[in-house]
Amino acid sequence: MIGLCDCNSFYASCERLFRPDLKRKPVVVLSNNDGCIVSATAEVKSLGIARGASYGSVKETLERNGVAVFSSNYPFYQDISDRVMALLSESVEGVAPYSIDEAFFTFGALSQTEGQWRSYEQEIRRIHRRIERLSGVPVSIGMARSKTLAKLANHIGKDPVRYGGCYVLRPELEEDLLRRIRLEDVWGIGPRRAAQMYRYGLRTAWDLTVRDDRWIERHFTVTGLQTAWELRGREEIDVETSRMRTLCSGITFAEPLTEFETVARTLSCHCMALSEKLRKRGVQATDLAVHLFTNRFKANRYSAVQPQPLAFPTAYPPALYQAAKQALHIIWREGHEYAGSRIWVTGLVPAGQRQFGLFDSEHVQAELDRQDRMTQALAQIEHDHGRRALLCGSGDMKLKLDLSRQLHLSPRYTTRWSDIPVVR
Numbered sequence: 001m002i003g004l005c006d007c008n009s010f011y012a013s014c015e016r017l018f019r020p021d022l023k024r025k026p027v028v029v030l031s032n033n034d035g036c037i038v039s040a041t042a043e044v045k046s047l048g049i050a051r052g053a054s055y056g057s058v059k060e061t062l063e064r065n066g067v068a069v070f071s072s073n074y075p076f077y078q079d080i081s082d083r084v085m086a087l088l089s090e091s092v093e094g095v096a097p098y099s100i101d102e103a104f105f106t107f108g109a110l111s112q113t114e115g116q117w118r119s120y121e122q123e124i125r126r127i128h129r130r131i132e133r134l135s136g137v138p139v140s141i142g143m144a145r146s147k148t149l150a151k152l153a154n155h156i157g158k159d160p161v162r163y164g165g166c167y168v169l170r171p172e173l174e175e176d177l178l179r180r181i182r183l184e185d186v187w188g189i190g191p192r193r194a195a196q197m198y199r200y201g202l203r204t205a206w207d208l209t210v211r212d213d214r215w216i217e218r219h220f221t222v223t224g225l226q227t228a229w230e231l232r233g234r235e236e237i238d239v240e241t242s243r244m245r246t247l248c249s250g251i252t253f254a255e256p257l258t259e260f261e262t263v264a265r266t267l268s269c270h271c272m273a274l275s276e277k278l279r280k281r282g283v284q285a286t287d288l289a290v291h292l293f294t295n296r297f298k299a300n301r302y303s304a305v306q307p308q309p310l311a312f313p314t315a316y317p318p319a320l321y322q323a324a325k326q327a328l329h330i331i332w333r334e335g336h337e338y339a340g341s342r343i344w345v346t347g348l349v350p351a352g353q354r355q356f357g358l359f360d361s362e363h364v365q366a367e368l369d370r371q372d373r374m375t376q377a378l379a380q381i382e383h384d385h386g387r388r389a390l391l392c393g394s395g396d397m398k399l400k401l402d403l404s405r406q407l408h409l410s411p412r413y414t415t416r417w418s419d420i421p422v423v424r
């Protein structure tokens, strides 16, 4: 069986952790640059404000309803995420984080008798209680025969009154559920693909499962076929390689590194690797985060994550590298023996869907076009001459914009000594 543990309104729940006064109050968290809402508690959603709404358009409603507003504080969220993941790993096997607030895990096969199902339910309730009690973050856990079904089970479990955060989808109930699920609500089927499916007469998730495999593959490629298999209860999707909202490139160094330029070169490698991953998926990144760490089993441990917004969505390695290096400057501490580095890129958007602001000059647009063409050319060189044929240097980029406006930032309660809350 596959489980999915998902933190509820994760960023907003983190903000509540050290602010008990907000426990029953509505909370939102804004994106980098305070542009739009990226996380909202249930109270906010009931005001009709959805994730993704631009802050400017709902500011007045938020104020009128006494909603607490925070800028995003990623190092803090990452730290809380690490704690939740660590707690999950203590209880179950095969924990595979899928995003900052979700992880799949495996649960050994039990024979499917009535008693065994009940013990599944008891077990995930126990895990659920333990994670909430020790981390303070509300989570929901769904369990089913495949990841796609576990996603649905998780969604059902979120109903606090009926299921209290946990739901196990038994195989005999799958058909009944899938007949009620719209195609666009299935993990991996977006609104566009759902629209195509409707044109072929499919209506619900169940309709897809009963179609012929070859027909599905012909019309919706192997990705569509994987989804159909998953809906039939067969585990197909590898979290590492598909449908990530985040892409990551990481390395543990063969021997500890102590020099800035050497560590920066590892980031350069990550940027080339990430550029390739982004290109292959036809997406561009809007943010990245650099993680630098020392050996956690040695004294004087150091680990820091620094997010850095990108000026524009991009897959252009020098643009990624420039941001990564800025982040590295912020978290670099002399005198440590660094054991590894990592870069995540997030906020993935389809390539070619950049939004230009009213005041972006033609020069900026021309520069971005040039970067897109350069990205293609670099890809061709890597294709012809092998990976790592090129690395980014530290050349200056022409585009320098200040995008680090964060007016509502909460303290870094758990990752910065000076911000640790004081109990009097």
Ligand SMILES: [Mg+2]
Pocket: 006, 007, 008, 009, 010, 101, 102
């Ligand atoms: Mg979540």
